[in-house]
Amino acid sequence: MLTVFSSPGHYVQGRDATAALGPELARLGLAGPALVVAAPSAERLLTEVWRATFGSAGIDHAVHRFGGECSRAETARIAAAATAAGARTIVGAGGGKALDAARAAADDLDLPLVSCPTTASNDAPCSALSVLYSDGGEFESYQLVRRNPALVLVDSSVIVQAPARLFAAGMGDALATWFEARTCVAGGVRNMRGGRSTAAAAALAELCHRTLLADGAAALAAVRAGVVTPAVERLIEANTLLSGLGFESSGLAAAHAVHNGLTVVPQTHPYLHGEKVAFGVLTQLVLEGAPAAEIEQVLGFCRRVGLPVTLGGLGLAGADRELVERIAARATAEGETIHHEPFAVDVRSVADALLAADALGRAHGPSSD
Ligand SMILES: [Zn+2]
Structure with missing residues (x-):
């Protein structure tokens, strides 16, 4: 390749x-x-x-x-x-x-x-x-x-004149970049352009992640005030350039497939792409069996910048198993990027990960819904 x-x-x-x-x-x-x-x-x-x-x-x-x-x-x-x-x-x-x-x-x-x-x-x-x-x-x-x-x-x-919620959603989309890139690079799978990832793309994805953690909350506060600061400029670059190059040239995995799954339920339509992707990140980490400290870091970041960490945060409070399996069925459709994960995924394992991610989000602190 x-x-x-x-x-x-x-x-x-x-x-x-x-x-x-x-x-x-x-x-x-x-x-x-x-x-x-x-x-x-x-x-x-x-x-x-x-x-x-x-x-x-x-x-x-x-x-x-x-x-x-x-x-x-x-x-x-x-x-x-x-x-x-x-x-x-x-x-x-x-x-x-x-x-x-x-x-x-x-x-x-x-x-x-x-x-x-x-x-x-x-x-x-x-x-x-x-x-x-x-x-x-x-x-x-x-x-x-x-x-x-x-x-x-x-x-x-x-x-900075757009609603701050949009800026936060961009951080949700950018949050996925490194985790999905990491999975694709480790597995040697094809990126969005049909090739293997360069070291450059993986480094940009990792820089994207570090920038979010370092500057995300401060940049969001500035955007809420409608002002441009160096932190805002760094976050615009992370959400737009680093995330864009990172995902395209390293690849997508479970987080974006979970987003696609969520879109089959009309109640999620008022929620933004990056909001659904943020919950997809949490689901991906659960599915991958990521270390608790890493999941905790993602939960904490999402809470700080107002990204949803529960199904309720996406209009799906009280979703039953049948509904969650519909989401999982779309997320695991043939050709979906969730199959870049280095293990077999099916409706059952993804539905379990969605429900476990929701439980972790609800246990983490006051609900944002
Ligand atoms: Zn995206």
């Missing part, structure tokens, strides 16, 4: 970074017209900045308002809008689903993608992977696209 590392071509982060978007496109030779796929919040905050920055670079642009779900229907709408605008570059601006939809449409049209996350809520911005859902919000499939974004541009002053 070959060793493969995959990353965006260029990464830019900082205060008011959006003002540099047009010149960055020009510098990288990304031609207009650009179609901006914008979540409503991005459109509200950035319409004037886009006008100025694209104008200064002499790049025409049009805006397509994202429909809210990364579904086949939405990616077709984006592709139609891009074709109508004669777009030669697609810019995604918003949360993970808006970026994923823009990425899938850009790949369908063989156009370069520029990724401008307005939240640090997940590890989607840097990747060459879109998560597709049904129009009803149920996980459907992963779409592996040919290329990572040509440019990822993260405006820290925009990130």
